[in-house]
Amino acid sequence: MLKNQNTFKNNLSTIYLIGTPIGNLEDISKRVIDTFQLADVIYCEDTRVSLKLFEKLKINKKLKALHKFNEYSISESFIEDITKYKNIAIISDAGVPCISDPGAIVIQQVLQSNVEVNITSINCGPAYIHALAASGFTSKRNSFLGFLDKKNIEKELKEVLELTSKTDSAICFYESVHRIQSTLNQLSLLISKETKIILARELTKLNEQYLRGTIEEICDFINNDNLTLKGEFCVIIDSNYSLTNEVKIDMNNIIDEIQSLINKKISKKDAIKTVSKKYNINKNELTKYFYK
DSSP states (O other): OOEEEETTSSOOOEEEEEOBOSSOGGGOOHHHHHHHHHOSEEEESOHHHHHHHHHHHTOOOEEEEOOTTTHHHHHHHHHHHHHHOSEEEEEOSSBOTTSSSTTHHHHHHHHHSSOOOEEEEESOSSHHHHHHHTTOOOOSEEEEEEEOOTTSHHHHHHHHHHHHTTTTEEEEEEEOTTTHHHHHHHHHTTBOTTOEEEEEESTTSTTOEEEEEEHHHHHHHHHTTOSOOOSOEEEEEOSOOOBOSOOOOOHHHHHHHHHHHHHTTOOHHHHHHHHHHHTTOOHHHHHHHHHO
């Protein structure tokens, strides 16, 4: 089921995945300190290690252990805490939780539950690491592509998907506001419709938004003009994807899809526009085919 999170525009409880200094404690940011002070409980990889940081910051909070040996066993009580506390923080001994450190399994369990909660990252470096940490994906590796070559998006995606399909690697890339719909629709033709992806924008800002769902669910969402087209986008593809070996477009099925949208009270013009974007078909040509 598609989950649409507008992090700072609701009253839900929030899980903060907080990056901590990898060595020099002076690298701590003001926002991290503010969030620690806001937190009702802080889950730590090792409470003894984290206590040194909190003593330096003169912060006294309830600490709980979250490490690689108890991630599964603690998930149920963690979810119970979401209903008890407004703000929960997760940190590792150093660096970013969920990235080669504990946290991803718990976040995965939270997302699979029915509990409504915000999951966001703070002080985690690049935008794609912020999104990956909050994804709930548990792959041990990730491949970052930066911005795709706008002249060869489909070719680049196909090459990377084929190369990493057997490596347990999440795939991360950025896309502009002008190409996000087209790129995701092209992606939907290359991977199975059940593949889970994350679409994130405006990370750490007031308008931060996460869409979590299958490629099919997210394409349906953006093709119906539900997505606010503002800011740069980060896309994360779960490592557990399968490739579609060959895509053959049956125009009869395309017309049926347009008609299905029209039956949902969507105008013919908008229905044709939506389907043309989804399958990367020239809109004028599709219009002619529809009316012939």
